[in-house]
Amino acid sequence: MDKIIQKLKNKSATLGVIGLGYVGLPLAVEKAKAGYKTIGFDVQESKVAMVNTGENYIGDVVNEDLKEIVSTGLLSATTDFSQVASADCVCICVPTPLDEYQQPDISYVEASARSIVPYMHKDMLIVLESTTYPGTTQELLAPILESSGLICGEEFFLAYSPERVDPGNLIYKTKNTPKVVGGITPKCTEVAATLYQSILEAPIHSVSSPAIAEMEKILENIYRNINIGLVNELAILSNKMGINFWEVIEAAKSKPYGFQAFYPGPGLGGHCIPLDPYYLSWKAREYGFHTSMIESSMMVNDRMPEYCAERASKILNRYKKAVNGSRILVLGVAYKQDIDDYRESPALRVIEELEQKGAEIVYFDPYVEKYRYRGKHKESEKELTAELIKSVELVVLTTAHTNIDYEFVQKHAVAVFDTKNAMKNVDKRDNIELL
Incomplete structure (x- = not known):
């Protein structure tokens, strides 16, 4: 252990990152910026080629930073x-999606671990950052890595440290x-904490086991999932009661304690919040336990795209238009404002629901020029012109780009139909309906 600790402290260690996506590339960049020689690994040759030419493809990475560390040889x-x-250290930052049965697909994590085994050596640190169910590091990774013949905790070190990437966040990045x-x-915890202390400008919170850290990550996102499910359900009820629920939230925010604002919308997007509850619900069944509150919020949130399509139909009906044959403009397909990430975006399901009802859908998103969803490709309109807006029977706003x-x-x-209250500052509102 002393050897790897010393190499981390004097920054003579070589660091590796497996998976150069939204989590892996920013982490690799921060490692290199901290002065470590860093190697990024990915199975996609296109990503590898872009990194090696200093060409950035992740919004939270500063273009100039990437070019500089690549040109100086710190990152390859x-x-x-x-x-x-x-x-000397390898962080695994690969996807952990759900399969067709809404069960965790950890094949990428397993494949990454198996790819490491032939090249493991003494005093090596391996850290899993991918979001997963509690027990993955101990039950899956440890046995695979110990098949190298090395003893975990003595000859190599293994830890879990959940990623906390929030794409588009202007304040909190990987670094802070x-x-x-x-x-x-x-010993594993100490070595991993030393690694991150040498890279980040933020506190390191050590916990007693990987399972604690894995459950902590799940808690973060289930907390948000449940509270968003609550406000989505109340938004549906408030609409039936003729109450502006967005105004209700603003009033509740005036309380200086005991309330944190969450907002309704067309559903949940991104890699973590929509998926994490499924990881835990799946694992809970191993113990004969049903996560009833979590599953209830998932049911509410999963239904929101369908509900938004139904509301769009009703709005068209009031204008004596059938959704079948109507031309609808969807504004924004990214899963959150001011980013180009459309993973699990509810906007895509809203579009799918409306198309199934017979609507002709066009979309405009200044960040997402085109997308692929369930085998279908769609391209954004080039400009948001008056002619485009006038050519449709309804505008459905699904992402609040600024x-x-x-x-x-x-x-x-x-x-x-404004599902995000993005038009809250527009004074003339006779043709605007809120979720």
């Missing part, structure tokens, strides 16, 4: 996993977001 990328042998670390043994002129939209639209 490869598809050749044999280079893991030269790394506090980090939770839980190792298989106290670089859209919403007064311009209201002025030229027949009707607007």
Whole structure:
């Protein structure tokens, strides 16, 4: 342990990151900026090529930072996993999606671990950052890695440290977001904490086991899932009662304690919040336990795209238009404002629901030029013109991008269904309906 600790402290260690996506690339960049020689691993040759030419494809990475660390040789990328042998520390940052049965698909994590085994050496640190169910590090990774013949906690070190990437957040980035670390043994925790202390400008919170850290990550996102489910359900009820629920939230926010604002919307997006409850619900069944509150919120949130499509139909009906044959403009397909990430975006399901009802859908998103969803491709309109807005029977606003002129939209639209309250500052509201 002393050897790897010393190499981390004097920054002579070589660091590796497996998976160069929304989590892995920013982490690799921060490692290199901290002065470590860093190697990024990915199976996609296109990503590897872009990194090696200093070409950025992740919004939270500063273009100039990437170019500089690549040009100075601190960061390189490869598809050749044999280079893991030269790394002292390897962080696994690969996707953990759900399969067709809404069960955790940890095949990418397992494949990454198996790709490391042939190249493991003494005093090596391996950290899993991918979101997963409690027990993954201990039950899945440890046995795979120990098949190398090395003893965990003595000859190599293994820990879990959940990623906390929030795409588009202007305040908290990888560098300054506090980090939770839980190792298989106290030595594992100490080594992993030393790694992150040398990279980040944020507190490191050590916990007693990987399972604690894994459950902590699940708690973060289930907390949000449940509270968003609550406000979505109340938004549906408030609509039936003729109450502006957005105004209700603003009034509740005036209380200086005991209340945190969450907002309704067309559903949940991104990789974590919509998926994490399924990880825990799946694992809970192993113990004969049903996560009733979590599953209830999931049911509410999962139904929101369908509910939004139904509300859009009713709005068209009031204008004596059938949804079948109507031309509808969807504003925003990214899962949150001012980013280009459309993973699990509820807007895509809203579009799907409306198309199934016979609507002709066009969309505009200044960040997402095109997308692919369930085998279908769609391209954004090039410009948000008055002619485009006037050519549709309804505008459905599903992402609250801040670089859209919403007064311009209201002025030229027949009707607007605003599912994000993005048009809250528009004074003329006779053709705007809120979720």
